[in-house]
Amino acid sequence: MSLLAVGTVAFDDIQTPFGHAEKAVGGAATYITLAASYLTNDIRLVSVVGDDFPQATLEEMKKRGIDLAGLQIKQGEKSFFWAGKYHIDMNSRDTLDTQLNVLADFDPVLPEPYKKSEYVMLGNLTPAVQMRVIEQLERPPKFLAMDTMNFWMDNALDNLMEVIQKVDALLINDEEARQLSGEYSLVKAAEKIHKMGPKQLVIKKGEHGALLFEGKHIFFAPALPLAEVFDPTGAGDTFAGGLMGYVAKTGDFSFDNLKKGIIFGSAMASFCVEKFSIEKMLELDSELIKKRLQRFVDLVNFSGIEADI
Amino acid sequence: MSLLAVGTVAFDDIQTPFGHAEKAVGGAATYITLAASYLTNDIRLVSVVGDDFPQATLEEMKKRGIDLAGLQIKQGEKSFFWAGKYHIDMNSRDTLDTQLNVLADFDPVLPEPYKKSEYVMLGNLTPAVQMRVIEQLERPPKFLAMDTMNFWMDNALDNLMEVIQKVDALLINDEEARQLSGEYSLVKAAEKIHKMGPKQLVIKKGEHGALLFEGKHIFFAPALPLAEVFDPTGAGDTFAGGLMGYVAKTGDFSFDNLKKGIIFGSAMASFCVEKFSIEKMLELDSELIKKRLQRFVDLVNFSGIEADI
Numbered sequence: 001m002s003l004l005a006v007g008t009v010a011f012d013d014i015q016t017p018f019g020h021a022e023k024a025v026g027g028a029a030t031y032i033t034l035a036a037s038y039l040t041n042d043i044r045l046v047s048v049v050g051d052d053f054p055q056a057t058l059e060e061m062k063k064r065g066i067d068l069a070g071l072q073i074k075q076g077e078k079s080f081f082w083a084g085k086y087h088i089d090m091n092s093r094d095t096l097d098t099q100l101n102v103l104a105d106f107d108p109v110l111p112e113p114y115k116k117s118e119y120v121m122l123g124n125l126t127p128a129v130q131m132r133v134i135e136q137l138e139r140p141p142k143f144l145a146m147d148t149m150n151f152w153m154d155n156a157l158d159n160l161m162e163v164i165q166k167v168d169a170l171l172i173n174d175e176e177a178r179q180l181s182g183e184y185s186l187v188k189a190a191e192k193i194h195k196m197g198p199k200q201l202v203i204k205k206g207e208h209g210a211l212l213f214e215g216k217h218i219f220f221a222p223a224l225p226l227a228e229v230f231d232p233t234g235a236g237d238t239f240a241g242g243l244m245g246y247v248a249k250t251g252d253f254s255f256d257n258l259k260k261g262i263i264f265g266s267a268m269a270s271f272c273v274e275k276f277s278i279e280k281m282l283e284l285d286s287e288l289i290k291k292r293l294q295r296f297v298d299l300v301n302f303s304g305i306e307a308d309i
Numbered sequence: 310m311s312l313l314a315v316g317t318v319a320f321d322d323i324q325t326p327f328g329h330a331e332k333a334v335g336g337a338a339t340y341i342t343l344a345a346s347y348l349t350n351d352i353r354l355v356s357v358v359g360d361d362f363p364q365a366t367l368e369e370m371k372k373r374g375i376d377l378a379g380l381q382i383k384q385g386e387k388s389f390f391w392a393g394k395y396h397i398d399m400n401s402r403d404t405l406d407t408q409l410n411v412l413a414d415f416d417p418v419l420p421e422p423y424k425k426s427e428y429v430m431l432g433n434l435t436p437a438v439q440m441r442v443i444e445q446l447e448r449p450p451k452f453l454a455m456d457t458m459n460f461w462m463d464n465a466l467d468n469l470m471e472v473i474q475k476v477d478a479l480l481i482n483d484e485e486a487r488q489l490s491g492e493y494s495l496v497k498a499a500e501k502i503h504k505m506g507p508k509q510l511v512i513k514k515g516e517h518g519a520l521l522f523e524g525k526h527i528f529f530a531p532a533l534p535l536a537e538v539f540d541p542t543g544a545g546d547t548f549a550g551g552l553m554g555y556v557a558k559t560g561d562f563s564f565d566n567l568k569k570g571i572i573f574g575s576a577m578a579s580f581c582v583e584k585f586s587i588e589k590m591l592e593l594d595s596e597l598i599k600k601r602l603q604r605f606v607d608l609v610n611f612s613g614i615e616a617d618i
Contacts, residue, residue, distance in 0.1 A: 088493060184397060187536040208517040211534060220531040220608050225520060227496040259611040293614055299529050300609045302568040305602055 003248040007123020009047040013083035024277035028123030031234035034281040035241025035268040037064040040249040046070035050077040110136040119248040122146040127159035143253040145169040165197035224270040235269040242268030312557040316432020318356040322392035333586035337432030340543035343590040344550025344577040346373040349558040355379035359386040419445040428557040431455040436468035452562040454478040474506035533579040544578040551577030
């Protein structure tokens with residue numbers, strides 16, 4: 001079923017303890033669509049790049065079945081650029097540079113078929129731009145999810161709250177959930193955020209896994225313990241792409257199915273961090289993904305505990 | 310089957326964002342034995358207190374089937390005392406005061422029957438004292454586990470390494486695992502620590518759960534997301550007590566059974582933090598524990614994912 005992904009397609013300059021990637025391909029929508037492309041077809045991308053963005057990457061995306069009709073290419077302009085440096089713990093990073101470029105006046109335009117998309121993932125963007133996408137949808141999607149970040153909580157909270165009110169699921173990290181709710185406990189944060197609109201809340205905790213809240217129900221998915229994390233950039237977006245790709249593939253967004261979607265998302269994210277930039281996300285196949293999923297099953301699986309007390 | 314627990318029995322002064330408990334009962338062995346007492350019988354305690362330690366607490370422990378023949382009571386002396394203040398994240402704390410008192414010249418003496426204990430948990434203590442306990446065992450226990458802390462890595466590393474070499478399982482937190490191994494990745498840390506002796510390594514990550522490593526096998530147990538964490542003091546020891554109580558109860562320390570032990574430990578720890586000091590650990594019953602275990606099952610349980618790729 002159709003999945004619409006909106007977000008940045010961009011360049012990253014990434015420094016980690018393992019190396020330095022200059023002008024590497026990145027962007028939320030890049031990671032979301034690539035991850036989803038291993039799970040479902042009919043993926044539509046809405047974004048904007050300058051004419052500096054590599055045609056080869058766009059060809060790779062097309063080859064993976066990603067529809068780029070909604071990707072604006074601005075002649076004579078430059079793509080969005082972000083530079084960051086990760087700390088040794090890989091869970092925190094400093095932003096060294098942000099150049100909005102084409103993103104400064106991005107006005108998303110949905111091609112006609114996109115307006116009837118069944119599943120929608122709004123990557124982290126100016127809330128007003130996210131809202132512009134929602135406004136163009138001709139009918140409410142079956143499942144609408146969004147990501148955001150603390151920057152918008154600091155600088156565009158009113159707009160952000162309007163978008164949050166309209167989505168089914170909000171995907172943010174633990175610090176963002178605490179900031180948005182004013183609660184330190186994630187359980188209490190989830191209660192407050194449910195009241196803001198989203199029926200489902202996914203809290204991403206990086207190397208500490210992810211939590212799914214739906215009313216009183218809680219599900220926890222671990223991150224895969226890895227010997228090496230080369231580059232965490234895009235892990236959260238890859239997670240979102242895996243989750244939404246799975247939801248779109250199965251057409252099922254019940255709590256039980258979202259659990260599985262979160263495991264898929266975690267599995268895709270565990271690949272993403274193994275190489276710099278989108279490199280790993282171009283070389284997967286279903287056999288590798290199957291094996292990775294089995295590792296998640298093994299990691300948390302236990303049975304027969306009820307009999308022991 | 311018999312479980313020997315060695316560690317402090319002490320007073321804590323605890324400040325958390327929720328309140329202040331002065332001269333509250335604490336100590337590693339207190340928490341270990343109380344947690345284990347809900348799972349198994351024949352629990353033996355080796356420790357030392359002054360004559361200031363409340364008789365009522367000792368009676369409570371006896372009522373729960375904990376053998377106190379190995380508890381030395383030093384007349385005219387004071388019990389070990391620790392004062393600490395938790396940060397808002399409850400995962401980190403500052404030590405405000407430490408008074409060794411009776412612990413300064415603690416020489417553990419095992420009563421005759423203790424020397425044949427089948428399961429042994431060495432709580433965090435001076436490595437030389439842990440070694441004195443091992444030396445008194447007449448035969449190797451079926452399963453010998455230990456806890457320690459960064460203080461001993463800084464101040465008694467040689468002694469510590471000798472003890473570590475002799476145990477089956479080492480239980481430490483993530484920072485300690487990183488310090489001991491010199492590796493940031495916990496997967497790499499586990500590889501190095503296995504080479505130091507322990508076949509099993511349990512890494513406690515507080516609110517982020519716990520990892521069990523045995524060779525190439527990894528198991529992850531989440532911490533239960535809670536609306537309120539009143540006092541994390543003793544959570545790690547309670548976890549160890551639940552784990553070792555389960556191993557002693559079942560007489561099975563295979564990887565598959567240790568998984569379940571770690572879930573039991575996590576469940577007991579989730580109770581521990583709900584009230585100050587040992588309060589909650591005195592009021593549990595099998596019905597409450599059963600319900601709590603079910604919450605862990607629900608928290609991580611998913612099925613049928615293999616069919617979807």
